[in-house]
Amino acid sequence: MITDYLRTLFSSRFRLALSGCASVAITIAKKGHSEFNSADADVVLASCDGARFAVHKCILSLASPFFKDMFSLPQPSSGSSVPKDVDIECTESKAVLCALLHFMYPVPNPQIASLDELVPLIEAAQKFRLEYLHDELRAMLIDERFGFVKKAPLRVYAIATRFPKGHASGGERPAAVQCSRLRDHDSGVTRVEI
Numbered sequence: 001m002i003t004d005y006l007r008t009l010f011s012s013r014f015r016l017a018l019s020g021c022a023s024v025a026i027t028i029a030k031k032g033h034s035e036f037n038s039a040d041a042d043v044v045l046a047s048c049d050g051a052r053f054a055v056h057k058c059i060l061s062l063a064s065p066f067f068k069d070m071f072s073l074p075q076p077s078s079g080s081s082v083p084k085d086v087d088i089e090c091t092e093s094k095a096v097l098c099a100l101l102h103f104m105y106p107v108p109n110p111q112i113a114s115l116d117e118l119v120p121l122i123e124a125a126q127k128f129r130l131e132y133l134h135d136e137l138r139a140m141l142i143d144e145r146f147g148f149v150k151k152a153p154l155r156v157y158a159i160a161t162r163f164p165k166g167h168a169s170g171g172e173r174p175a176a177v178q179c180s181r182l183r184d185h186d187s188g189v190t191r192v193e194i
Helices: 002-018 026-031 057-063 065-072 094-104 115-127 131-140 153-162 172-180
Strands: 043-046 052-055 087-089
Touching: 052 057, 052 094, 057 065, 057 094, 094 115, 115 131, 115 153
Parallel strands: 043 087
Antiparallel strands: 043 052
């Protein structure tokens, strides 16, 4: 029931971001946000580049089975020498963690402007088992409003095949169709960065 609520909340917020309503550019995420430094937070996520996000276990657990499982593991007893407020070290950058938290929390979603911003988010959504977000981000690959297929069809095809689809329709076919329309001199690509 809560998962359905989150999926509904995300879907409606995703449509708002696409329609140009209140949204925050992912580039703003590089500066950090005070809404993820809550005084009543019970866990801290630390990015690979040193940013710290004081957040709430309950929100992370509701949004992600990964965090739900992590927080359900037995904790050290109160008499041990391990401090209670241990950071969770993440391999994601500050920008990626901040964007993910924007999708999980009831704040405006980030606006994704390029494939360079989208790919690390898809990777993180897959890692943290955020299936609803993974599917929505993957759907952005082929959404005409973003223009990724038209600008970089071969790269979109590579990305779509790298990340298996969940519940959303795949991006491989539209990207492959666009690739087939490339003229011979346009298709001289020997390496595609994803």
